[in-house]
Structure formats: structure tokens, C-alpha cells
Amino acid sequence: MTESSSFEVEVTSDSAVEFAKLSGDWNPLHTDPAHAATTAYRRPVLHGAFSAALVSRMAGMYLPGKDCLLHNLDLKFVAPIVPPATLRVTGRLTGERHGIGRVEVAVVDVASGTRYVTGTYEFGRHTHGAEVAQRGEAPSSTAGEATVLVTGASGGLGRALLARLGSRGLGVSRTGGDGLLAVPNANALAEAIGERRLDAIVHCAWPAPDNQRLVSLDDPDKAVDYHLSRPLVDMIRLAQLLKQRGTPGAQLALIGSTAAWPGRHNYRMPLYSLAKGLIPALVKILALELASSGHRVTGLIFDVVEAGMNQRLSAAARVAHADRSPTGRLPTADDAAEQLAWVLASPGWLASGATITLSGGALP
């Protein structure tokens, strides 16, 4: 990656109007020449956030470009931009450690040299397309063929499990792609899987964890619906699906998390913790209800696994989590999938209703 970069952009009064359409900020200082004429600026001034968008362009297209994950922006609007003007946006990489980079950025008038905006941003990088699972044939709707249904199959754990299951596995995700079946929600699953019978359902799908204290939530109803009610409804629907389509002895595996217990995480994802905390009781209830149809339900609790969102962990956080483990390392998605597969492979019924912790003895 280059150490510095720049680009130029012409801005006109139309730029402000276009931005107002996009953002909904129709403040007359930006969009009404007659009003602007009565202010100290005399002419409409470009939105400050427009410059922020130019900084976003610097990050997303140049520094670092394609893999950019913008973490934060710290900008000073030093002087107003009064179109028309030609702006030069410059960025200079001041450091990158352990995947986190810092860029000093400025927006300057090409003609006059006036500095309009100064600031910094920090970025990380995301991976993409590196671990497409080696799978068997694309799913086909074959009546009577028993299958292991894996929800959330675009995530690290789901992909790793599908790789182990080969042609037995059927992965579903909200958007599909990569050989996965696109299923927008749990209600649509029964129709999506056609006539298939199910040997097992492994529920890896889950909303991304929350990160707000409960007492700070602006809209608790919405947050609880998203993080608690909907995941619970999904799990109930999967149990219903198993009852209808499960082969004799078929198993539902619900993935829990040590975040449901007290630990150093200090409940930083309270709704996620609450929702995962439902799993042990739910497993017992569903095991009771599904016993009459000869089906099994097990809860499987993992600690931090190097997959999905956890791949964005900083190096320090990664080491801190690894230090909690007696082995000194974080399990990979494949390690977790291997243990999952071991549970699925067992025909025994005694684990039904049980919740098994697969954390390798990690301290809380």
C-alpha cells in the first residue's frame, strides 16, 4: 500500500443539492442562495458532512482502498467550502500496526491553498472470499434424501461444518450464494428445502451481537425484538421443522456461547448474552416436546472462536482471549466444526436435553 495519496474534485452548487437529496439535510445555508445571501457567507456553503464523504472516498478507494473497514473519523472543519471550488483531498499514512492504520487527511483549495478540513481516520481491513468451503454438489431437491441443514452457513462455523459434511450438508443463509440456499427467514425454510428429510439441523445463524448497555437503549422494544424475540422464534421454528421433516432420531443442535455466563466480558453484549442464555432451558423444553416424535435436541456452548466477526479482533484482544485458554490458543472454525461433527455423529439419545460446553476449559 502507498504511504500517501490524493485526488481532486470539482464542487458546485449542484453538489450541495445532490448531497441534500441524499442526506435529507436541506438547511437553507446549503441549498437556498437567497437565504445564504443574508448570512456572513453570502453564498451557499457546502455541507461539512460532504467533506467527510470525501474522506470516506480517500479511505475506501486509496488508503487503504479495497479492504478498508473505517473505524473512526476525527475531523476539524477549519473553513467553509463555498462552491464553486476545486478541492484536493490528501491522505498520508502515519502508521499501521497489527492491522490498524492511521491516516492524516486534509481537504485543501487547489487555487488558493486554503485548508478547509483537517483530521485523521483509523482503519482496519476485512478479509474476503478466502475461505470458500470445498463442498460437494450444489443442493438438489431430491425427495427422500436425508440432509444436515446448517443455518447461518455463510459464517465461519457454518462453512467449516459444511466442509466436513460434504454432500450431506445443506447450507442456508439469508442471501445465498457460494452454493448456499437463499432463505430470508426461518418461516421460509420448510418451503425452501423442498421434500428433503432432515437428519439434523445445526443452527449457526444469529444476529450480530449488540454493544449497548440496556439502560442506554433508545428503543428497547426494537432491540429486544431483534436480539431476543426473533432468535427465539427462529429456534422454535427449527424445532417445528425437525418435528415435521426429521428422520427418526434426528437432532437439533443449538449453538450457545459462554457470553451467557459471568466473565471478563462484563456483559458488554447484554442482549446477546441474554438470548444465548435462553438456550440451556430451551434445549430442555424442546427435548421434552420432541421426545415423543423420537427427535433429539442438544445445546453446544462455545467460547470465542476465530471465525466470523471475531476475525476482526485486534491482536491484543486475540492474545487476551487465547490467554484464557489452557492451550493458549483460540479455536478455529474448523476446531469448532470438528467437535460439532463429533456430537452429530453420535446416535445416542442420552445427550438430548443436555447443554455441552465445548470451550476447551477456557477460563471465564
Next chain:
Amino acid sequence: MTEDHERKLVEVFRAVLSLGLDRDVADVRQLNTPSWDSLAHVSLVAAVESEFGISIGIADSLSLTSYPAVKLYLEERVS
């Protein structure tokens, strides 16, 4: 981290935790080192602060649970 800093850090660990020369310090963690108890932890933090001229808050010191963790922490704090 410079070689000099790394050498200093290794010495601090060996001294505070009474580690023999045969022990690979890079692998040392709270969980696998019996001599790393609460007192040793406080002594280690104090020794690192003194050796590298920094101050480490309690919340930060909670996350210093292994040699790699301390090394990473210093890499971000010490030029």
C-alpha cells in the same frame, strides 16, 4: 519492538517469575506458570513500568496475562 527492549522484557519476566534459562519465555502465560500469582502479577507490572518508564493502569494490567500480551502492549506504548 527493538531487540534491546525485547531482551529487557525477557529479563524482567525471568527475574519476577523465577524462570530458569531452559524455559521459553515467549510461551509464558498466567495459566501455565505456577509462580504467576497475584503478587507476581503486581511485581511484574511494577517491573515493566520501571524498566520501560511507563505507567500501567489497573484496567490495562488485567489484560496482561502472558508474555505475548505484555509485548503487544509495550509495542503500542513504547516507540
Next chain:
Amino acid sequence: MTKPKIQVLDVAAVSSESLAAFFSEVWDGGATAESVSAARRRAASVNLAEPGMDVPTTVVVADDRVVGYCSSLPVQLWDGHSAHPGYWGKGLMVLPEYRNGPIGYLVLKELVGRLHRSVVLTVAPASVRLFEALGYSNLGVVPNYLCALRPGRLVSNAPTTALKGRIPRLAVRGIRLAQACGVLGMTAAALGLGIRAATAIVAIPRVGLKVVHSDRLPPASELDGLWHETRPGGWSGVVRDSRYLSQRYEGERYHFVMARDGNALRALGVLRAPRAQSDERVRGLSLSALSDLVVKVGDSRAALAVTRGAMALARQLGGDALLASTPSRWMGRLLLAQAWFPVPGNLRFLVRETDASRSWPMHLEQWWLMRGDGESDGGF
């Protein structure tokens, strides 16, 4: 969200709910805010060191969560001449996920700073190091003695069968008991001592004192009288008057053995009722403890009478073995003479005094310590 905010506080600064949540995690699953508050009020009302004052207790909180705790037990300490308020350092506990970090040190350091005079009995080496680092003098390990009450119940190991028939039966049973204590590490020297003690037992004369046991302590006036009689002697230790004894030992777990000369109370033994041990080292033995003994140092008749009475009572209550701890050489000889076996000690005694005008003995034998001190008779 950011890193947790860590604070070291007096326990009064945290809510009873937070404290109850901590207790539920580490000790008692049934702790509630009400039970925690009530316990603190009760402790303050019977504070022997500073009557009416809250018992010094410190906590470490991470955001709103109590993650470390340390408390104390108020007592009066006797220096051979007079009594002085002091505290047992007691109840140091840190949540598992925060152990081996700074929390234990911080919470203990804060508490110790508030205790001008304190003593500690502790087992864990990490805990000993912490106390030493905070200015406590380590006086060493309090010797343990074990008495076999029901040899037939004990596990026997092959080597002892080879000895059968060559030494008295009582000794064999005692050796088996010591072996059953596994990791305690019965040494050859102790084995030899045990054999000698077993053969000496018949030589002890009848003591001529009346021995009585009860579930209740004698009246306070008798206890205070006994303390008055026993306290001279140049030794240091907890003031074992009626206030201390009633607060410490009244309850279902304890039984009392009195040795009387006519009506006069000559000695008092406190027996902790036997219970099955989950500790692997004693492999499910039902272990009783001689938690306390109030007797004039040198009054062998009274001491013998009470310990024999305790042994009989412990057997009656179903105990397999009886444990005593004492640094007193005089008391140790008496126990050995009754076929008790020395077993490696595990309790270390530490002392800290901040008043420069006051000093305490630095030799363990100059302290009168028993298993019940510092509530150390709760487990093995």
C-alpha cells in the same frame, strides 16, 4: 464499550445486591441482599475489637460487579499482660476469571491498610506471599495432630499388612489412617513416633477430674473465670473469654467438653462435630476437630481430661478421626502421649502490628493457637 473501570472500595460503597451476587458465585448460592445486610449488621453488633463498628471489609469492583473481596474477624488479642483489639484477616476471595492478576493484591492491600493489628491463618501459598508482601511476619506452620477414632473404617495399604503382628494393633490402625491421608506425606520418623506413642498409652494415670459434655457453653461467669485463670503464662493469642467463646462457638456445629474439679471448671474443650470430608486428601473420612481448648498451660491433668473427653465424644458422634492444631510443645507432647499422630501442618500463622510501641512474640510456640482460630476449622 470500553474496558471495565476498576475501583478498590470499602464494602459500604457497594450495594448489598452486588455483594450478594458475588457471594452467590463464590460461596453461597442462596445469598440475598437481605441476608448480606443482616449478616453485616449482626457482625457489627458483636464486634469484639470495635463494638458497634462495621467489620473492616474491602472489595474490588469492575464497573458494577464485585470481583474481589476481603474481610476480617474482630477479636481481642492477649499479649501475655493485656488485651488489645485486633482482627483476623479472613475471607480473601477473587472471582476465577480475575485470579492471578492484580485484584487479590489490591483488595488485600486496601484492607490491610485499615487494620492496625491483625493476624492470619492461611493455607494457600499464594495467599502467604501476599500477606508477607504487605508487611506480615510469617511465624511458620502450625503443627497438626490426628487421632484415629475408628480404625476399622479406614483404607489400608499393602505395606501395613506386612507390619501386622509385629507392632501393637493401635499403631497399625494409626499408620493406616495416616496413609489414608495420602498427600499429607506420613514420614518414617512420624511412623516411629506413632509406634512409641501407642505403647506408652497404658502408662497415663487416671486424671481424677470429672469430664462432662454438653451442647451448650457453661455460664458466662464460669467462662470468664476460666479465662482469668488461664491467661497468665506469658503466651499470646486470642482472648478466650465468654464474649468470644459464645460468639464464636454457639451453634449446632459445636459441642463442649468440660473438665471439672468438684464444681470448679478447670478446662474447656470445643469439638467441631464430625462431617464427611470432600477434600481428596482425606478421602471421605468423617473428620472432627478439636477447635479450641481453654486450659492453664502446664495443667496436664485438665488438658488430658478434656482431650480424652473430646476423643470419646467425637467417636460417639460418628467421627473416624479427630484433628487438632497447636504450636504449643507442651500440648503436642500430651497429644502424642495419647496416641495422636503428628501429620504435616498446613496452616501458616502471620502477624502484623503497626503500633511501634507494641510487639508480639516472633516464635510460634509462644502463641496459643488452636484449629478454631480464624475460623480455620471449616475444612481440612
